[in-house]
Amino acid sequence: MSSPSSSIVEARNLTVDFAAGRGSLRAVCGVDLSLKPGETVALLGESGSGKSVTLRALMRLHPNSAKIGGAITVDGQDVLALSPAQLRAYRGRIVSMIFQDPGLAFDPVYRIGDQIAETVMRHEGCSHAQARKRGLELFERVRIPSPERRLDNYPHEMSGGMRQRAMIALALACRPKVLLADEPTTALDATVQIQVLLLLRELQREFGLAIVFVTHDIGVAVEIADRIAVMYAGRIVESGSCASVIRNPSHPYTRGLLASRAHATLAKGERLYAIPGSPPDLAAPPPGCAFGPRCDRFIDGCAADVPENIAIEAGHEARCFRLSALEHGSNAA
Incomplete structure (x- = not known):
């Protein structure tokens, strides 16, 4: 069993593959995710980035045809090794989910x-x-x-x-000890959305819940999360404390998400920023960095390989070839 100081959720090199025609589609690519009791981690990104697929993998809710790789440990249990009977006891009692459309x-x-x-x-x-x-x-x-x-x-x-x-x-x-929330406020108006977020925070304090909160809205992530993990094309491209990621967004995709928010300082007649292009086809992803075709900082090396995580500061890292120790201080948006 997990102790209060240890992680209650640990996913390491998590992959999820689905059959697609004669081949396969990798919807989640090597995700590492940890969560401590009483903590909230927000998975943030556009539709199709792999957030909900990751969430469902933590509960083994994918069809048998899906292939889940890597390792998932929740409350000391090897989730990928659970039998059908053990899964029935695990779902609802250890981990429970709030679905997007009740x-x-x-x-x-x-x-x-x-x-x-x-x-x-x-x-x-x-x-x-x-x-x-x-x-x-x-x-x-x-x-x-x-x-x-x-x-x-x-x-x-x-x-x-x-x-x-x-x-x-x-x-x-x-x-349950872990609550998985799959965009639970998406279909609600702004007033009800705030009420539900406040309710979740109150219930978390009361029950000591660990929460993984999936959202495409960075404003919601700021309201609910202790840490943010930004996902793009099945990978976590930036992660860190909520304050660190918002203060110093270091991946071009994270900066684009922040810039595309509607905010009070938008000048009259000014157009809202939109990230150019569309998310990639996961059945035929681009070589190297998947965000490369949409990135305004693209260099030739970006198409050569998938970038590794680079430390920005303690507990904050991002995947980008343009990042270096000399650049960290100039990446703030």
């Missing part, structure tokens, strides 16, 4: 309270009445109004924000 995650033909009760009964062997009581306590905890009545709602009878709160309640039903 409208699709819930079964539409069963009441939400029954779905939560079934999860608790399966993992803890308690009665339906006891499991329903747990559901009521969780609904109260996530501030769903009229919680006893709402337990009998079907998913379609709840608003988007209320369904997301119910999804959080379901994810916490068996008191």
Whole structure:
């Protein structure tokens, strides 16, 4: 088991391959990720960068046709070696997930309270009445109004924000140690989004959760995360503390994400910056650095090989051939 000072999640050289025509597509390429109890790491990047694929690999939710390589250790367990029975005990009890669209995650033909009760009964062997009581306590905890009545709602009878709160309640039903949040605020309006982020931070403090939070919104990452890992084309291209990455973004892709945010200082009539080009086709990635074709700092060496991580400062590193010890002080955006 993990001690409070050690990592509860350790992924090393994680790869995920999917069948694609006559070949294969590598959606995740050598990802290293660690997470301590009570810590939040945000996986940040555009759609298709491998964030959700990484998250699902941590729960072994990919189909059997997918090939997961490397090593994943969660709470002392070798996740890739778990049997089907061990996986059923692992999911929900050790690691749980908040899915991006709770409208699709819930079964539409069963009441939400029954779905939560079934999860608790399966993992803890308690009665339906006891499991329903747990559901009521969780609904109260996530501030769903009229919680006893709402337990009998079907998913379609709840608003988007209320369904997301119910999804959080379901994810916490068996008191997991690690929470995987797959863009849980994407479909919500700004006010509800802030409420959900505040709720997650409050619940994290109360339950001591370790959270991996997937988002494409750097503003959300700043609000929720202790550390940020920026993903592009299946690789983590920059990682570090939230403050360090925001203060001194060192990979051109990270700087592009920061520059493309809508912000109050945008002058009237000024166009919002957009990173040129599109993410690469992972079935036929470009040689060398995958960001090279979109990068304004591209040099010939960028197409020769995949860059290694370079230390920017303690705990902060990035993959870029243009980085050097002499440049670190001039990379701040």
